[in-house]
Amino acid sequence: MRVKIVAGNWKMNNDMKASKSLVKKVGKSIKNNPLNNTRVIVAPTFVNLERVVKKAKKSAIEIAAQNMHFEESGAYTGEISAKMLKSIGVNTVILGHSERREYFGETDQLLAKKVNTALANELEVIFCFGEVLADRKSNNHFNVVESQIKNGLFHLEANAWTRIILAYEPVWAIGTGETASPEQAQEMHDFIRKIVAKRYSQEIADEVSILYGGSVKPSNAQEIFSKPDVDGGLIGGAALSAEDFKAIIDAI
Ligand code: 13P
Numbered sequence: 001m002r003v004k005i006v007a008g009n010w011k012m013n014n015d016m017k018a019s020k021s022l023v024k025k026v027g028k029s030i031k032n033n034p035l036n037n038t039r040v041i042v043a044p045t046f047v048n049l050e051r052v053v054k055k056a057k058k059s060a061i062e063i064a065a066q067n068m069h070f071e072e073s074g075a076y077t078g079e080i081s082a083k084m085l086k087s088i089g090v091n092t093v094i095l096g097h098s099e100r101r102e103y104f105g106e107t108d109q110l111l112a113k114k115v116n117t118a119l120a121n122e123l124e125v126i127f128c129f130g131e132v133l134a135d136r137k138s139n140n141h142f143n144v145v146e147s148q149i150k151n152g153l154f155h156l157e158a159n160a161w162t163r164i165i166l167a168y169e170p171v172w173a174i175g176t177g178e179t180a181s182p183e184q185a186q187e188m189h190d191f192i193r194k195i196v197a198k199r200y201s202q203e204i205a206d207e208v209s210i211l212y213g214g215s216v217k218p219s220n221a222q223e224i225f226s227k228p229d230v231d232g233g234l235i236g237g238a239a240l241s242a243e244d245f246k247a248i249i250d251a252i
Contacts, residue, residue, distance in 0.1 A: 002207050004225075005165060005232040006249045007041040007126060008239025009066060009094060009213075019048040020055050025242035027059030030249060035060055038232070038252055041126075042239065043094055046080055050088040064092035064126065067100060070113035082121035093118050094234075096128040096152055098171045108151030115152060124163045126234065127152060128213070133172035141170070142191055149195065158200050166192060166210045167234040173214025175236060182223045182230075185212045189229035218247035225252050 014022060023042060030040060043064040044052045053063045069079035085093060095114050100106040111127075118125050129148035131141040145168065153164065168188050173179050180188070189210045197205035212224055213234030224230055232252055238244040 004038040029246040130169040169213035186227035221251035
């Protein structure tokens with residue numbers, strides 16, 4: 001049975017104190033509430049990762065990184081390697097976020113390399129993709145999503161897919177307050193599952209968790225999560241409030 005996941009991407013927010021306090025609050029809030037087949041993940045910025053890992057140790061929260069470099073090590077000033085993440089107890093990394101693609105020029109080809117390095121180091125990957133507004137307006141959104149998934153992931157062997165989580169994040173819905181409708185999310189998630197089934201197998205397609213991201217809030221989470229192919233969310237803004245994040249976890 002595929003797993004449900006609520007993941008908070010804190011992006012470039014929260015200093016050390018705020019990060020520790022937020023993870024503590026979220027940990028407390030889910031403590032007395034058994035997480036029925038649901039994983040809760042938060043992704044702080046690099047400098048706060050190790051402390052947040054420690055703070056979250058006794059809770060059910062897992063910690064992810066927001067990015068990593070594709071090389072194992074070397075002269076890459078300012079970069080962070082997969083092994084560095086593993087060495088502080090991080091087991092999951094977000095790759096391909098639209099902000100990385102847009103502001104840092106990350107291409108499908110570069111992301112494919114990052115995915116390989118992450119998997120080679122036994123990291124799990126939350127792989128993000130999604131169309132911009134112009135693609136949706138011109139009815140090109142399925143093609144865009146298919147090519148991002150194909151170029152970033154379809155070179156993988158079938159057995160790698162146990163360590164892949166997909167996150168559909170339409171760029172026009174990120175941080176805008178505008179969400180995809182539950183029907184739009186379902187339609188895309190169903191499409192994604194079909195292309196994974198075609199490339200690999202129905203079994204792999206049925207097992208992979210597909211998260212929706214883009215202005216998920218307590219007020220809309222339940223409706224989005226109620227769709228059969230939406231297995232949870234990748235949450236930005238609302239993950240910065242322990243109360244809102246908890247409400248979204250409850251919605252699942
Ligand atoms: P918002 O929830 O702020 O729209 O951000 C979504 C996102 O980008 C998560 O990775």
